[in-house]
Amino acid sequence: MPSSLTSLILSTNNLVLHTAFAISLTLFFSFFKIPSLFLHALHTYIHPDDVNPAASSSPGGIRAAIRRPGAVDSDQPKPRKKSKDKFEFDENKAQIFRLKLSEGHLQSRIYFNEFYSAFNFTLIAFSSLILHTFLSVDTDFGLVKNGTVIPLLLGSVGVFRLLIFIIRVGFEKSASKRLEKQLSCVLGVLGFLLGLIIVFEVIPRWVLDFGFESFDGLGKFLLAVLMGCIVGCLYMPSLRNARAFWLGTDQIRCNLSIISCGWFSRSLLYANYTIALFTSLLWISPFAEFLVNKNVAGAKRGPHMANELFGYVGMSRSNFYCSRRWLLLITGLLQFVTVRSNVQMFLNEAVLCWYQRLHASKVPELDYSRAKVFLHNHYLCLVVVQFFAPSMLVLLLFGFTQFDDNFLKGIPGLENYSTYSNLAKEVALFIAWWIVFVWTVLSSGILVLYRRGSLYVS
Incomplete structure (x- = not known):
């Protein structure tokens, strides 16, 4: 076999492997329907106008989520007997019923197709990025021949699609209040202004451990615009995340077992918040300096009293840089794993509303809670997109940081590919941290x- 042909085969091994891997995952996800399995068996609730005993008596069917004490053995809750002098309230119309989500239920929800495609595509893109980190890549072959083009394209399209989806669902007409949309726009503008302050380095380097010397004026302005868009897009998902944490950890002390989550899910909620808080502080220089051993040869010394107080503890600067990147990965994975718990808390929020309306007055008025239960079911997939999109954005952007320093080599017309490769990795790392x-x-x-x-949650 000629040496040129052998060199061509060796240089395109990664390209063929990445292509075959992406196609195989696409077929696998299509056959096993992973997005539906991801949400399978979550509990959702319905609030019917009338109770049909025949419909709820079958094994495995719809059953009452909350019953009266002493009526555990009965298949159908009975109304309390009241005197004729008092107002007759039909308790059969005040029941709420629980059922497990299946693929049939999910397919009837709005934004299911968007959630299905985005979930599959981003998982395929992230898997391709993981595969790339374990392959031996020769940058001399160029971007296409060494296979880097496949994870790069999949990851870039995945990031773009998630940003579009999160903007689209955030401004869905009736999925959120008008005030929430207005606050998203206001926060987006404030985020843009803060972005300008950061990228033009009004905030000094000893406060924020990022440098933007490689950017020109237009590049800094576009980066600030992206930062503002991210702030505006993340307001409503953050609002839902905070409500889910508030309910899941039972901060309201309602002591309703149907609303609170189990110990494992609660631990996930606490761990997710704690790790995200700790990771976000690792790029704040005064905090980061406490974790770096200044006694290591060649280490830079931080400002103020940090060296005197903490200069001989912690890890080396290179190990610290590596550790905080891996913590960014752990944060994204924890956010993704916590999606199911957050979605369950979103559905349980409707139960809390029903319970509050049922006991708020002597004559319950349940029209609001009935509408609340319906809307929480209707917009289920929309909320799932809001929960999992930020975590997948962090994971995909982290995957970009694992490319080699010359991964853009081979792009026609790009001469200084090393500089642009490092710049792209810095932007990916900064945006992941910013999210x-x-x-x-x-x-x-x-x-x-x-x-x-x-x-308050209502």
């Missing part, structure tokens, strides 16, 4: 408002 930082700040601020009583 985690904004998500944490917004969620923390909303939780503070819940704690102070300025906001």
